[in-house]
Amino acid sequence: MPEPGAFASAKSFRDKVVMPFVNKLKTLIKNLTIQCVRLKEEVIQLRKEKKRLSDDVEFYKGKIKDMSDRTELLQEKADDLERVKRYAGAEQIDTIIRKVKEQERTEQQIRRYDRSYGTR
Template structure:
């Protein structure tokens, strides 16, 4: 009879531990499912941005074909240089203009 009581006690303890483990695993699955949904949303956003960027790249290629690649590349280089100069001017004014 004593062995039976010990066996029941042992099985009860094991059952409680397993139940706690199941609850922890369910919480973990719920959390991971939430993470998966979050990253699916991020992927959808990235796909949308990728499609928009591809459209812009296609448009640029169309403009290059129409106006000539060298002329467009020259314009882009000039605009980049102008933007760089403007940024340097802003940095200079931030550094020395506030004094």
């Protein structure tokens, strides 16, 4: 802030220099306060979003673990099927599987028919 001139009165110095400077400071403080409140609200929202995303990550970690365990079990069953095929012969096992699938389809069609016509 400049020094008052030799012939400047205290009132004119206050009105022309000090008050405009104080008003600029007030405006600056007001704007900074508003910005601070907005940033605080944004931080709160970001924390909520981070919490939600962290929860999602934990959920999907559990899903991945479950799927990994299931994949391991299915791979074990596939390996067992290959062992049975080697022992009994691939053609014989494929024939058995085809017949069982046909039987399951027939049973499913019968169930649909029964539900459609109210029998059983």
